[in-house]
Amino acid sequence: MAAAMIDNGVNVQALLAAREALKQAPEAAVFTWRATCKWRNGTHSRSTVQGFHGLGQEHKHKTEFTFEADHPEVFAAEDLGATPVEFVLVGLASCLTAGVAAVAQNRGIQLRSVEARLEGKMDIQGILGIDSDVRNGYEDIKVTFDIDADATKEEIEALVAQSQKRSAVYDIVTNPTNVTVEVNKL
Amino acid sequence: MAAAMIDNGVNVQALLAAREALKQAPEAAVFTWRATCKWRNGTHSRSTVQGFHGLGQEHKHKTEFTFEADHPEVFAAEDLGATPVEFVLVGLASCLTAGVAAVAQNRGIQLRSVEARLEGKMDIQGILGIDSDVRNGYEDIKVTFDIDADATKEEIEALVAQSQKRSAVYDIVTNPTNVTVEVNKL
Numbered sequence: 001m002a003a004a005m006i007d008n009g010v011n012v013q014a015l016l017a018a019r020e021a022l023k024q025a026p027e028a029a030v031f032t033w034r035a036t037c038k039w040r041n042g043t044h045s046r047s048t049v050q051g052f053h054g055l056g057q058e059h060k061h062k063t064e065f066t067f068e069a070d071h072p073e074v075f076a077a078e079d080l081g082a083t084p085v086e087f088v089l090v091g092l093a094s095c096l097t098a099g100v101a102a103v104a105q106n107r108g109i110q111l112r113s114v115e116a117r118l119e120g121k122m123d124i125q126g127i128l129g130i131d132s133d134v135r136n137g138y139e140d141i142k143v144t145f146d147i148d149a150d151a152t153k154e155e156i157e158a159l160v161a162q163s164q165k166r167s168a169v170y171d172i173v174t175n176p177t178n179v180t181v182e183v184n185k186l
Numbered sequence: 187m188a189a190a191m192i193d194n195g196v197n198v199q200a201l202l203a204a205r206e207a208l209k210q211a212p213e214a215a216v217f218t219w220r221a222t223c224k225w226r227n228g229t230h231s232r233s234t235v236q237g238f239h240g241l242g243q244e245h246k247h248k249t250e251f252t253f254e255a256d257h258p259e260v261f262a263a264e265d266l267g268a269t270p271v272e273f274v275l276v277g278l279a280s281c282l283t284a285g286v287a288a289v290a291q292n293r294g295i296q297l298r299s300v301e302a303r304l305e306g307k308m309d310i311q312g313i314l315g316i317d318s319d320v321r322n323g324y325e326d327i328k329v330t331f332d333i334d335a336d337a338t339k340e341e342i343e344a345l346v347a348q349s350q351k352r353s354a355v356y357d358i359v360t361n362p363t364n365v366t367v368e369v370n371k372l
Contacts, residue, residue, distance in 0.1 A: 008227070008228065009227035009228030009229075009230075010228045010229060010263075011228075011262035011263070014262035015261070015262060015314070018261075018262075018314065019314045019315070019316055022310070022311060022314065022316060023316055026309075026311060026316070026317075029309050029310045029311045029314070029316070030307065030308075030309050030310075031307070031308045031309070031310055032305050032306065032307050032308075033269065033271050033272050033275060033305070033306045033308065033324075034272075034275070034303070034304060034305050034306075035272055035275035035276050035279050035303075035304045036279075036301065036302070036303050036304070037276070037279030037280055037283050037301065037302040037303075037304070038299075038300070038301050039283050039286070039287060039297065039299065039300035039301070041194070041195035041287075042194065042195030042196045042197075042284075042287060043195075043196060043284035043287060043288065044195075044284075045279070045280045045283045045284065047275075047276040047279050047280055049268045049272045049275070049276065052258070052272075054260060054310070055260060059258065059260055061258060061265055061268070062259070062265045065267065065268040065272075067253075067268075067276045067280075069276065069277075069280030069281075069283075069284070070284075071284060072238070072245065072247060073248070074240060074241060074245055075201070075204075076197035076200035076201060076204075077196075077197070079247055079248045081251065081280075082235045082247070082251040082253075083219065084276075084277045084278070084280040084281030084284065084354065084355045085219050085277065085281070085354050085355060085358070086219050086220075086221055086235045086238075086251075086277075087273050087274070087276050087277030087280065087355075088273070088274060088277040088355055088358055089219060089220070089221035089233075089235070090221050090223070090233040090235065090253045090255065090270075090273050091255075091270045091271065091272075091273030091274040091277065092270070092365070093221050093222075093223030093231070093233050094223055094231045094233055094253075094255030094267075094270040094273065095255075095270035095271070096367075097223050097225050097231045097255075098228075098229035098230075098231065098255070098256075098257060098270065100225070101225060101227075101228060101229060102229065111225065112372075113224075113225065113372065114224070114225035115222065115223065115224050115225070116222070116223040117220070117221075117222050117223075118220060118221045118222070118223070119218050119219070119220050120218065120219045120220075121216065121217070121218050122216075122217045122218075122219065122354060123212075123215050123216050123217070124208070124215045124216075124217055124240070125208060125212060125215045126352075126354070126357075127352050127353075127354055128201070128204065128205045128208065128215070129205070129352060130205055130208060130209055130212070130215070131212075135357055135361070136352060136353060136354045136356070136357035137354045137355065137356075137357035137358035137361065137363060138219075138354075138358055138363050139364075140363070140364040140365070140366065141363060141364070141365045141366070142365075142366050142368070143365060143366065143367045143368070144367075144368045144369075144370065145367065145368070145369045145370065146370045146372050147369065147370070147371060147372060148371075148372035149371075151371075152371075153369075153371040156369060156371050157369045160367060160369045164367060166312075166313050166315060166322055167313075167322060168270065168271050168308060168312070168313055168322045168323045168324075169270045169271060169273075169274055169323065170322070170323075170365060171312075171321055171322035171323035172271070172274055172323035172324055172359060173358060173359075173363050173365055174362055174363060174364070174365050175321070175323065175362055176360055176361055176362055177323060177324050177326065177327060177359050177360060178325075178326040178327070178360070179278070179326070179327045179328075179329060179356060179359055179360050180326065180327070180328050180329065181282075181329045181330075181331065181346060181350060182328070182329070182330045182331070183330075183331045183333065183339075183342055183343045183346045184330065184331065184332045184333070185333060185334075185335075185337075185338075185339040185342050186298075186299065186332050186333060186334035
């Protein structure tokens with residue numbers, strides 16, 4: 001039983017049980033994820049993440065996660081944190097990587113190492129308002145996975161393909177997502 | 187000169203000068219942002235951000251930024267970091283917030299405080315593969331800004347609207363972005 005011996009640290013049994021349970025109670029499958037961002041100075045902000053809603057109740061991460069974001073010195077800023085567009089790359093990288101581990105576990109494939117390198121190409125003529133034909137965001141993102149696993153090249157490629165197919169962030173980035181913005185004056 | 191007195195910490199003069207310079211050398215406006223993500227165990231990964239390319243040369247952030255990502259305990263994981271989808275909210279929040287500060291500086295509006303609360307609604311029937319009509323990513327994201335500034339409600343709303351118009355992450359989330367994935371077997 002190769003599948004029973006492998007251990008990528010993903011509790012696939014629990015996830016499969018959750019899937020069965022949610023089929024009976026689909027309203028519990030609606031999650032709300034949250035972040036709060038406070039402006040510090042210039043382009044520097046501090047975001048925190050802790051509470052979320054799902055399975056019909058409130059939850060909290062074990063710790064509050066805090067993130068500094070800023071623009072780099074080449075944009076005449078203080079470089080006190082990663083840029084907002086780099087946070088998107090981190091989200092995409094970590095989503096696809098978690099998916100590779102989960103799919104490998106489900107398929108009985110032992111992973112030894114997984115590394116993803118992401119590059120996002122962006123023409124800043126968009127955000128600077130120089131050329132309205134240039135979009136503000138990434139023109140394209142390239143992801144390169146280097147994976148060491150007990151599997152053939154084809155099986156490893158299939159792991160990544162299945163991870164893409166079920167990745168929340170891959171979907172958010174590659175498809176349009178509605179964003180509503182409300183403003184209160186204090 | 188109200189505009190000369192206000193200080194949101196954004197060097198608008200440098201940004202306007204950069205805009206003029208890049209009009210003459212548009213090839214320098216092409217940036218490449220990068221992140222590297224290493225799988226740790228289960229759904230836990232560690233991403234790092236430091237180098238980027240732009241203005242025709244390589245740059246490095248002053249420090250290397252490191253981010254732990256994981257799934258929460260309710261997904262039978264270790265909760266050793268924020269979820270990938272929360273990183274997207276942080277990117278969106280910090281991008282819009284930096285934009286509000288920059289636009290306010292350019293318009294001579296003194297900010298006193300800016301806070302953004304983001305909520306992203308996601309039906310996990312998508313990522314669990316229960317219902318193929320349910321998308322994997324956010325169904326919608328709601329952003330609520332609370333802003334204290336020397337300005338009318340209408341002026342504050344216009345700041346946020348202009349920030350949305352020039353935001354890289356708002357564009358990435360609300361519009362489709364091409365992602366190419368390559369896989370190497372080690």
